[in-house]
Amino acid sequence: MVGRSAYDWVEYGESGQVRPVTDVVHELQPLLEGVELEMISFRAVASTGIAWRDWVELGRLVRDLAATRPDAHGIVITHGTASLEDTAWFLELVVQCRIPVVLVGAQRPPNTVGSDAAPNLRAALAVAVAPVARDLGVLVVMDNCIYGARDVRKTSNFALDAFEAGEFGPLGRVDADGTVVLRRRPVVAKSHSPALAGALACDAPPRVDLVLSYAGADGTAIDAFVRSGASAIISVGMPPGRCTPEERAALREAVAVGVLVVQSSRAPRGAVVAQRYNRADGIVSGGDLAPNKLRILLMVALSAGLPRAAIGEMLHDF
Secondary structure (H helix, E strand, C coil): CCCCCCCCCCCHHHCCCCCCHHHHHHHHCCCCCCCCCCCCCCCCCCHHHCCHHHHHHHHHHHHHHHHHCCCCCCEEEECCCCCHHHHHHHHHHHCCCCCCEEEECCCCCCCCCCCCHHHHHHHHHHHHCCHHHCCCCEEEEECCEEEECCCCEECCCCCCCCEECCCCCCCEEECCCCCEEECCCCCCCCCCHHHHHHHHHCCCCCCEEEEECCCCCCCHHHHHHHHCCCCEEEEEEECCCECCHHHHHHHHHHHHCCCEEEEEECCCCCCECCCHHHHCCCCEECECCCHHHHHHHHHHHHHCCCCHHHHHHHHCCC
16 A cells, blocks of 8 residues: 555555555565565455455465475465454464465555554564474564464554454564564464365355444344344353343344354453353353454354354364
């Protein structure tokens, strides 16, 4: 994206100017000495407009590159920050890859004052070629911090340090000289990966919806999603994972007609643990995955053809 002025950090999306990443990277060189880049154009799309088909086709591309390019040390994907964590999590679920797959974005366009585009891209390249980054799953690198795809969240609209990893923090950092420092490794749930990879063959996923709880909420949204053909609904409840009585009644009716219902929470820390309260109504407890990532996991699992009974048990592995 191109800012219209030196301090266009807010409305650059309306500039109407989108430059090929090959041109931008060429102007930012040299980024990291000794690293040879091969640029592959995928598509230019606002991250707020990314949909299932984009994820699937990107997943196929990453899978095929990793399988057919033994000379590649890593893969870096430039991405808008609005849905960066979502794409990272989708790839984590469906792509089995030993080399680092790193997603990176910028909070400020490259042509604006104080842009983080070049520093972030440099750090991502450093991680992608670092031997210590192999076998870590899909990673996100922002503001010199390294995050696992499962836990990373965008927590600020405009700050340069907009990405965090909640309770557990980053995996490591990239120092000023490009040195990659890894302090912990993610627990990557790969036991289901072969089955979940089947989602890459699905061009039209089942409908999975999120319902946000708030004081006084009724079952209108839930009923509407059921009528619209939802295969699964995630209730994003008030902490510690409870919705209003009216919503609860609507969720019980959704379960009765075959909708998979998962109870999540608005709280960014802690889990919605397995409990009789949910089991009694046929509702699955969502653990500590963020609601948006629970939705992606359900979409992937349903698209891959996993039985609904198995999906509830699988959530605890993630």
